[in-house]
Amino acid sequence: MxxxxxxxxxxxxxxxxxxxxxxxxxxxxxxxxxxxxxxxxxxxxxxxxxxxxxxxxxxxxxxxxxxxxxxxxxxxxxxxxxxxxxxxxxxxxxxxxxxxxxxxxxxxxxxxxxxxxxxxxxxxxxxxxxxxxxxxxxxxxxxxxxxxxxxxxxxxxxxxxxxxxxxxxxxxxxxxxxxxxVNKRVFFSILVGLVVSLILGYGFAQLFFRPIKQMADTMNEITEDNLSETRLNVNTTRKEDELTDLSIQINTVLDKMAKYVTQQKQFVEDVSHELRTPTAIVEGHLKLLNRWGKDDPQVLDESLAASLNEITRMKTLVQEMLDLSRAEQVQDHYQYETTEIRAVVTQIFHNFQILYPDFHFFFDDDLTEERTVRIYRNHLEQILVILLDNAVKYSTERKEIHLSISETLMKIQIAIQDFGEGMSVEDQQKVFNRFYRVDKARSREKGGHGLGLSIAKELLEGYKGDISVESALGHGTVFRIQLPFIEEEEVKKIKSQIDI
Incomplete structure (x- = not known):
């Protein structure tokens, strides 16, 4: 076909x-x-x-x-x-x-x-x-x-x-x-000219659209197996050429597709792995109950407790996967939501002070006035909770966490710093990948499935923001998030659109 x-x-x-x-x-x-x-x-x-x-x-x-x-x-x-x-x-x-x-x-x-x-x-x-x-x-x-x-x-x-x-x-x-x-000669010349026009017309069409044909042929040859290697040939000799720009853009899209396919495969593998372990544990305890637990109250209690614990982990995993899926659709469902950022950051800061009394939390507020950002309040709270929760989990002897908020170039910047384990350069490059955990050996005792930072990143990108990390192994980590704030006139406009 x-x-x-x-x-x-x-x-x-x-x-x-x-x-x-x-x-x-x-x-x-x-x-x-x-x-x-x-x-x-x-x-x-x-x-x-x-x-x-x-x-x-x-x-x-x-x-x-x-x-x-x-x-x-x-x-x-x-x-x-x-x-x-x-x-x-x-x-x-x-x-x-x-x-x-x-x-x-x-x-x-x-x-x-x-x-x-x-x-x-x-x-x-x-x-x-x-x-x-x-x-x-x-x-x-x-x-x-x-x-x-x-x-x-x-x-x-x-x-x-x-x-x-x-x-x-x-x-x-x-x-x-x-x-x-003369009429005979002109008629003959016109016939010859029409033939030449036919040759030139289709010849030029073939010549002009040859790069597009090559693009189409290359795209037809792409399969899931060769997606990572197959790319369009870019003619670097043609500077400022629309077809060259198109080839570069298509190659960029193919790079992203290859990355997404790889991530999808990794995602499926990780989900399968994450669900396989608790499923196997629950299955093992059920078999144990079937054999000896009916008559042994101690075995019954231990198996039920372990099974409930694993089921709770699976529920958490499913909820995080749903959060991640919804984070990719924020522009479709929350495009008119706005939030006053100082009030939310202050509230989360006080909540963590109450939750972790053995930690020392410091808050630096450099805002001259309250600023409004275009983000759903619950999502902003979720992002801050994820980052502060990680800071608590990966802190070591120095239980100290710094939270700061500032304004620069029409953007609000929030920084969360801990003085815990830190990360290597390789970990910093992968820390936002789904199911990636820095300390795999201690992951079960720390809890989580490696989806928190992925959710935060997806949410921020959906709201035109970004997140970055700086870390030194053994000295702690700093996460910085940025969100563009909006002026009062734009806030009123957004509210009027919501009312309509």
Missing amino acids: PNKRKNSPKSIRWKWGFRLTLAFSLVILLLSSVLLAGFRNRLYEEERREAQSFLEQITNTFEQVDTRLTRSNVESLIEKISVSTTTRGVVKVGTVPYLEDMTKKGIVLRVFNGDGELLYQSRQNNTPFTRNSGYYFNETKFNNREGFVGGDTIVSPSTSVLRGYVQVFFRLYTFHDVMAS
């Missing part, structure tokens, strides 16, 4: 190939039409000028005669006509060549006397003659083809007496022959 879709005429490469071909074809047709029209108009105007020149020279020749026009003197005058520039060179000096060329080029010359009697015509023409009062030159049609008809009066130059009329028909044989030849 993917291959069929890849070669489908509906694919974007074929669509753009068709569009480019159509664009090139339209350009060729438009250019050909403009050039052909320009050539035709120029040739037509040249024919017009030369036809008018020919008519004027014919009239001037006959006006040189100061006697009455007759058939004989008209023919003798025609033999003397010498025109150097006429319709496409049709007129030549001499009788026979002149008459032959005039006939071949579709020129018909007619001469009439003053009474309108036909004295001479170079070719049979049945067009009725109408006496005209002077010079005229008009466009006309001969068998639906363009041509000219013109005429003039023949007047004696000395006496101004009307001697006769001259009439010329120009059928423009040469013009139409040339245009027919």
Whole structure:
């Protein structure tokens, strides 16, 4: 199915190939039409000028005669006509060549006397003659083809007496022959151009979309097994290229996907491991009860206590997993929640002072005024409880915990410092991973499943905040969280949206 879709005429490469071909074809047709029209108009105007020149020279020749026009003197005058520039060179000096060329080029010359009697015509023409009062030159049609008809009066130059009329028909044989030849060549050129357009259109489409095709092929080849190794080839020679940026972004997404897949696998393995132990313990105690516990009160009490303890651990694990899942959806369900941060931090601080009287808690409040952050109050309390609880758990002989709150660059920063076991650099890089515990050997006596810091991180990222850790092995740890605070005007706007 993917291959069929890849070669489908509906694919974007074929669509753009068709569009480019159509664009090139339209350009060729438009250019050909403009050039052909320009050539035709120029040739037509040249024919017009030369036809008018020919008519004027014919009239001037006959006006040189100061006697009455007759058939004989008209023919003798025609033999003397010498025109150097006429319709496409049709007129030549001499009788026979002149008459032959005039006939071949579709020129018909007619001469009439003053009474309108036909004295001479170079070719049979049945067009009725109408006496005209002077010079005229008009466009006309001969068998639906363009041509000219013109005429003039023949007047004696000395006496101004009307001697006769001259009439010329120009059928423009040469013009139409040339245009027919040009049309054939242009038509052939257009056919060749269309073929070239087809080749160029689909060629450019294939060239332009080759990187996209390579991306699609690479994405089709990606499976769960090769996700961590398969990446798009990034052309580093093309700087500031959109396709290069897209390739880099896709590779970034693939890196995240590979990371998520790895984490998911690790998550499933860790959950299975975490649930396998308490399940096996409960199963063992139930088997023990089935064998000897029915008649032995001591075995019964011990097995029930141990089973209840493991069930409690499983309930805690399930609740933490639900918290982690909900933490990834805070933007969908709590986007309009706001909290006054000083009041919450102060309350949690006093709660831990009461819970752990053998610890020394110190609170540094550097806020000049109460600040509001965009976070659900219960989530902020949960984050602080997770961090302070870890600080208590991993403290050693020096039972001292520092809590501070400050403001910097439109953000609220909360720091929680203990002076306990600390962490190595490797542990600091993994401490926010799900089910990761620094002290695996003592994890059961300390409690927890390694999900607390993952929940805190997911919650903070959901609210556009972040969390970081600094630690020295054997000297303690500092966790810092940051959340952007919002101004009073924005708080009012958010509240109005909630009311709506």
